[in-house]
Amino acid sequence: MKILAIIGSYRKTGNSRQLVDMIGDALHQEAARAGVPLEFETLHLGHSRIEACRGCRACFDLGEDSCPLMDDLLAIKAKMKQADGLLVASPVYVHDVSGITKNWIDRLAHVCHRPEFAGNCAYLLATVGGSPTGHALRSLDVALSTWGFHIVGKSGLKTGARLRKIIGTLISN
Numbered sequence: 422m423k424i425l426a427i428i429g430s431y432r433k434t435g436n437s438r439q440l441v442d443m444i445g446d447a448l449h450q451e452a453a454r455a456g457v458p459l460e461f462e463t464l465h466l467g468h469s470r471i472e473a474c475r476g477c478r479a480c481f482d483l484g485e486d487s488c489p490l491m492d493d494l495l496a497i498k499a500k501m502k503q504a505d506g507l508l509v510a511s512p513v514y515v516h517d518v519s520g521i522t523k524n525w526i527d528r529l530a531h532v533c534h535r536p537e538f539a540g541n542c543a544y545l546l547a548t549v550g551g552s553p554t555g556h557a558l559r560s561l562d563v564a565l566s567t568w569g570f571h572i573v574g575k576s577g578l579k580t581g582a583r584l585r586k587i588i589g590t591l592i593s594n
């Protein structure tokens with residue numbers, strides 16, 4: 422089984438990354454107990470080259486290979502297609518997903534009209550210091566559901582000093 426974790430943050434050791442690492446460790450333990458091979462890959466959108474959509478419609482009219490932006494988006498999409506499951510984690514900025522996460526969503530708009538991920542599963546995470554996570558989780562849910570993903574769960578977590586305790590409780594349930 423192959424799980425791709427996509428983190429919508431520029432911080433390599435931030436709360437979203439710590440959460441993804443803990444979930445990855447728990448999944449590896451469960452897979453080992455069940456005798457299931459597991460490949461868990463983490464991708465940081467903030468350290469990928471994803472340019473802002475220019476609205477040229479080439480991806481809609483001619484296919485995504487015709488996009489004039491020669492960046493990392495199609496390579497990321499290929500990794501998404503190769504994965505059996507997707508874990509998406511974004512920090513919350515002004516009650517919504519981070520800008521780089523929104524940029525990734527916008528650049529995959531062509532998938533809304535061709536839901537290529539039908540039948541694939543995704544789990545959604547939003548991390549925040551103190552504000553609500555509901556709007557950010559809805560943004561992720563709408564995008565990924567429109568792309569065809571079956572959303573198997575979502576969690577919004579207030580992070581910081583209590584992160585490890587929260588994750589321990591989440592994983593044990």
